[in-house]
Amino acid sequence: EINPFYNRVLLPEYMTGEFSWEQLLKVKDGVALQKLNITMKAGVAIDKINSAEKTILDNYGNLHHFDSLILATGSRPFVPENAQLHLPGRFTIRRKEDADRLKTYLDNTGLPAA
Incomplete structure (x- = not known):
């Protein structure tokens, strides 16, 4: 979001x-x-996580390095x-x-x- x-x-x-x-x-x-x-x-969406190399690939093709990674996926509302x-x-x-x-x-x- x-x-x-x-x-x-x-x-x-x-x-x-x-x-x-x-x-x-x-x-x-x-x-x-x-x-x-x-x-x-x-x-920005994350397409790939490489935990061994501590990198993530985003949906724009950018590679990011991280020390610690928090995955906050949120929630989805129920719609009948x-x-x-x-x-x-x-x-x-x-x-x-x-x-x-x-x-x-x-x-x-x-x-x-x-």
Whole structure:
């Protein structure tokens, strides 16, 4: 995901305007990560891990060396098979982009967000 370290639980409040995007962010700048000697590559997928050589190959073909590697794979929401998400006005909210898409829909239709 391109937007790391934010409070997903508050996405509905972000969508309604109760909280700004900045209020949902948990890491607001790179200083905290630098202090921990962490390099984060948001929005980059890992295609191959070579634990013997301590390298990873990303989806852009770049090779990265690591001292320690954290695999944070996240989670997936359960969506019932018959949810028919292809129909207008049906959404799931998992990421910021999902909340932005639903907010745009509500703004365009005049429907309330609450």
